[in-house]
Amino acid sequence: MTATTTPFRSGVQVGRDGFGQLLRAEWTKFRTVRGWVIGLVAAALVTVLIGLFGAAASNISCSGPDGGPCAGMTPPMGPGGVPVHDNFSFAHRSLTGDGSITARMTSLTAVSSSDGQNPVSGLQPWTKAGIIIKESTTPGSQYAALAVTGENGVRMQHNYTGDIAGTLFTRPSWLRLTRSGDTIAGHESADGANWHLVGTVTLPGLPSTVRAGMFAASPQHEVITESFAGASGRSYPTRATAEFDRISLQGGWPDDTWTGEDIGGGPGGDDIGFQESGDGVTVSGSGNIAPIVAGRGGLGTTVESGLVGAFAGLIAIIVVASTFMTSEYRRGLIRTSLSASPRRGRVLAAKAVVLWSVTFVTGLVAASVAVPLARAVQRDKGHFMFTVPTATELRVVIGTAALLAVAAVFSLAVGTVLRRSAGAVSVVIVVMVLPYILAIASVLPSGPSDWLLRVTPAAAFAVQQSLPEYAQVTAAYAPADGYFPLSPSAGFAVLCGYTALALGVATLALRRRDA
Amino acid sequence: MKEALRVEWTKLRTVAGTGWLLAAVVLLTVGLGVASSFAVNCSGVGCGQDPAKISLSGIAFGQVVVAVLAVSAVGGEYGTGMIRVTLAAIPRRSTVLVAKAAVVGALVLVAGSAAVLVSVLAGRFILRDNGFTEAHGHAVLSLADGPVLRAAVGSVLYLVLVGLLSLGVATAVRDAAAAIGIVLGLLYLFPIVAAVVSDPDWVERLQRISPMTAGLAVQATTGLDSLPIGPWAGLGVLSLWAAGALSGGGLLLRLRDA
Structure with a gap:
């Protein structure tokens, strides 16, 4: 007779084997390694400190008349707080209530003094002249204009950033602006008989009496030379001359004559670019009516300038994130981890979730401290800010945090594939930081x-990138000036794509290889 | 010392990664240099470009591999505990560090010379086809030309110095990942911050102390007046960084337990 032996069964209840347990395990690993926590704190600190240094070292010296801060260098602010250029020659009269102005432009020319001596033809793509209705002659006030441009045909522009393309490219060009209440309609015509509506714009709160008339402006002619030392730009003033005739006014026009004026203090001094002959009017002027574009060496500062330290933070985070996986291989802990959770993909997923969360929070704290601090320092120094909508500012701050978090997951995946910390760290730094340096430097x-x-x-x-590119303003829009070739979401998607790819390869490698 | 050198040479020679990393130094340096040479065009007189610098722009890439090689030479010992055996065999710790520096430096010197030589040769032909000719005011790239020779020799020395800097940092922090992060941070952050800062005095100050920007000034062959720092003086700045890192690392190696 044989005794039957019952197999041993542990009385301990079987532990749950959920994803939550794995997350907890990975979180415990992360928070108990002193180096990783120090690394994250360091990432946040260098992000803020370098951002502050960048702001503090952006000193500008303005030798103003009273030696004070750069008050005279602060540009006028357009509606919505956008810093603008508002310099042009204006032949204007009062317009009270509703009314319209029609004029025929017979010629538009411009001269440039590129070589400093002999004026040459300097018609810029966005040299513009035409008719305008403006709230007042104060720079930065609201306006709607219908203009003939150097190379872009007839354009209806309003309040500095608005730009509607017309269809007329031939000259003479007939232009008409009609005001009714807050709305202004612009019409173009090649013959003065058949009119085509270019656009209708609304200028909220436009006063009853406004200034209206003919204007001319021509932006500077920029010559940008690229070299290894950096891009250097030289700009030469250009001066546009536009001839108008067949001017007809309807509605309440109390003045009898045109008044010529250089809005925004033109460089001409006494030489106001305005002449009347018979029924014709000639206006000539320099300058531009457009938003100011941010650029290197410019006075204005952008939201993202406070986030230059994110590069330093990124490097620290890459080191932490790569070693979060590679140290498991170095210490052999990976064998324990994979015995505890034999489904290997889930181990990687748990690590990714924990890492994403902690780096996102770190980045968010760092970015939301760095931006206002840097702004306070800049403002103290008399710089003006390129004000952007709150939504854009939030996108910049949250986007930076998300960038750091996704970069951390990317490093984790690369670390899993390479299993060597030095290799993984340098691969990620090379693909994320080096291209930016090659581009901006x-x-x-x-x-x-x-x-x-x-x-x-x-x-x-x-x-x-917080500022949009304006199609109607000629500028370099280079990465060094803060303008990227891809849109924010597309650029971020590129990083996400690489991360997804790396995670896929990492999962495959983790499954196939012995630990 | 001779023994120490042989020990270090054997260790580095028998680690699987060394050969690959040295090949990568050459390939990546030449690759980026060739790509840059293809990317630029000179269609008129005085393009404002520096042909020597274009053909050697791959150094910005190759230096990363040099840093990895140097960091691994120390970080690997700490990672596996080998350092205790090494220090037991050669108790004079400065000797160990000097031997390591000599072996790593010599390897980088060889790989760097090959990389620079091929880069300049490739640049010579590609740039000539892209319009960098006598007619456009550019002499054909040649090592017989004094400034070009200085740029080439300087680039090799630059790589060696980056290797020594990395070795020093790795000895100080004893961890490969942290060391490579610090080295690449030192190299890459200065140019980024200098591009954001708008005060010209600060920009120049940053460029003068930046190991990468100052060190790579040695590659300039045109527009020397507009450089933030002279070619050899710039390489001197990088030597100071390397010397500082090595002596700091050496001091910590003496003071600390392995």
């Missing part, structure tokens, strides 16, 4: 730079 010409910021994970830094 003008090591490469602008064509290849743009491509680097399209196809490498560094494209994600586009989330920090």
